Amino acid sequence: MAIARKDAAELSRNPGAILPAVAMVFGALVPAFAVVIGAPMIAGETLARSGEFADEAQAAVGAVPEIAHLSGDALIQAFLFHQFSMLLLLVPVVAAMALATHAVIGEKQARALEPLLATPLTTVELLAAKTLTPLVFSLALSWIAALLYVLGIWLVAEPGVWRTILGLRSLLLFGLLGPLVALVALQLSVIVSSRTADPRSAQQLSSLVILPITIVFVAQLMGAYVLPLAVLLLGAFGCAILNALLLWAGIHVFDRESILMRWK
Amino acid sequence: MPDAVLIAERLTRTFGPRLAVSDLSLTVEAGEVVTLLGPNGAGKTTTMRMMAGLIPPSSGRVILNQTPLTAATTDHARHAVGLLTEAPGLWERLSVRWNLLTYARLQGLRDAGGRVEAALAQVGLSDRADELAGSLSKGLKQRVAIARALIHQPPLLLLDEPTSGLDPASARHTRELIGSLRREGRAVIVSTHNLAEAETLSDRIAILNTTVLALDTPAALRQRLAGLQVVIEVEGDAARWLTALAGVPASALGSRLTLDLDRLDAVPDAVAALAGTGARILSVTPDRRSLEDVYLHLVGAA
Numbered sequence: 001m002a003i004a005r006k007d008a009a010e011l012s013r014n015p016g017a018i019l020p021a022v023a024m025v026f027g028a029l030v031p032a033f034a035v036v037i038g039a040p041m042i043a044g045e046t047l048a049r050s051g052e053f054a055d056e057a058q059a060a061v062g063a064v065p066e067i068a069h070l071s072g073d074a075l076i077q078a079f080l081f082h083q084f085s086m087l088l089l090l091v092p093v094v095a096a097m098a099l100a101t102h103a104v105i106g107e108k109q110a111r112a113l114e115p116l117l118a119t120p121l122t123t124v125e126l127l128a129a130k131t132l133t134p135l136v137f138s139l140a141l142s143w144i145a146a147l148l149y150v151l152g153i154w155l156v157a158e159p160g161v162w163r164t165i166l167g168l169r170s171l172l173l174f175g176l177l178g179p180l181v182a183l184v185a186l187q188l189s190v191i192v193s194s195r196t197a198d199p200r201s202a203q204q205l206s207s208l209v210i211l212p213i214t215i216v217f218v219a220q221l222m223g224a225y226v227l228p229l230a231v232l233l234l235g236a237f238g239c240a241i242l243n244a245l246l247l248w249a250g251i252h253v254f255d256r257e258s259i260l261m262r263w264k
Numbered sequence: 265m266p267d268a269v270l271i272a273e274r275l276t277r278t279f280g281p282r283l284a285v286s287d288l289s290l291t292v293e294a295g296e297v298v299t300l301l302g303p304n305g306a307g308k309t310t311t312m313r314m315m316a317g318l319i320p321p322s323s324g325r326v327i328l329n330q331t332p333l334t335a336a337t338t339d340h341a342r343h344a345v346g347l348l349t350e351a352p353g354l355w356e357r358l359s360v361r362w363n364l365l366t367y368a369r370l371q372g373l374r375d376a377g378g379r380v381e382a383a384l385a386q387v388g389l390s391d392r393a394d395e396l397a398g399s400l401s402k403g404l405k406q407r408v409a410i411a412r413a414l415i416h417q418p419p420l421l422l423l424d425e426p427t428s429g430l431d432p433a434s435a436r437h438t439r440e441l442i443g444s445l446r447r448e449g450r451a452v453i454v455s456t457h458n459l460a461e462a463e464t465l466s467d468r469i470a471i472l473n474t475t476v477l478a479l480d481t482p483a484a485l486r487q488r489l490a491g492l493q494v495v496i497e498v499e500g501d502a503a504r505w506l507t508a509l510a511g512v513p514a515s516a517l518g519s520r521l522t523l524d525l526d527r528l529d530a531v532p533d534a535v536a537a538l539a540g541t542g543a544r545i546l547s548v549t550p551d552r553r554s555l556e557d558v559y560l561h562l563v564g565a566a
Contacts, residue, residue: 002369111351118347119370
């Protein structure tokens, strides 16, 4: 706990580490509102006038029953906001990666690991501490982003659209899949950080996690569908297994002697 | 050895095919400063890491305060040893107090705040406690790192090159601090390249090059390993008196005779032998070999 507290204190004094995470909140929120609200407003059109959108939204009702009672512009907006909500998964992932790489590489650069290892702190405790602060911070940030998302929809979208975001689907996305994906990104970042001395190279390698999320998001847009609950659950299950494997690998990487001899 | 804080018995450590430390034995008692002196790659840091329980020896064992160090007792080592690493390793965005408080908590100290203040006072940094560690000079950072090693009041301190890169005033302050630790009854092991420092600081010096080449007090090391040179100035050509010194290795140059003796009490006999054969002795000057000579002789031979 002492290390987690120390990491939190260090983080609050390191804007360079927090900035990418905060920027990602805006990066994930802006496209949704730009496409769903901004573009039709600029064009002076409504979404419902596009027959293609209307058909796609109607077809998505099976996967997202929360939007079934809506019609016209509200239905299309709800459909698109559900599609874009996948982008919010990038917030905990980017935050976790940015913070975890700094948490580990920061110690390496400060050459603070050896004195730390000379204390009664176990390597598993060290691993947990290095994961805990970034996880808490990235989840808090992702929930703030989700809150801003709903708040924004309530403010600018058709009445009733915001309520559809508050369903089981969002709970699964932000309450289960988000934390699990963030944990995958975090563990991967910690492991990669242990093998490199530069936070940027660690973040680049860890961006392997961003790729699948982006692919799913783009596929949703291209195919004009929304992932059903069952697929999200399957994704969460896959992430849980991946996390277990990464935990096992992390414990092995966090061997005291390896840290002393090879973490240079 | 009832007062032995640390006993290292035949420590050997290999990294793959490389032998880092070989058959190293050393005992350090309470209130004693022992210096590990050796070239780069001599195994000083590896030895300290084994003593701190950070890495296990390939063979041999470490006994800390009568407790043999094993995987099950490494926690004991972490409470019994204060380690100063070669780099201070401070968290530079945090204040000096934050740095120390984190370590006090990691050591599970009840009065963590009180111990931080005491450690700061001990290294003379009470008035800098709220400054960012990153804003301190190298010498002050080193003092913070020493305070960190002292935070849990360990009976054994392992200081890896504590004055390396410090300005003379900071280095002197650090040496005084080590002296005060000795007076408090702590056992201190220091690694250094600085021969003069080793000589003034240490009760005993271990000259290391993978293994212990010599271990003794500075004075005994000089005398035992390199012997004693005495220069005797006589009236006239010194060479004609060499025969009077039968059995004593000696050389003559001008009016100076240089004698290589194995002990100081051989000097009166040599002087008497010269005087007995009629030599007029103008001066007798013991010319002790420096520790540097001893060090280079031993390390070079190894």
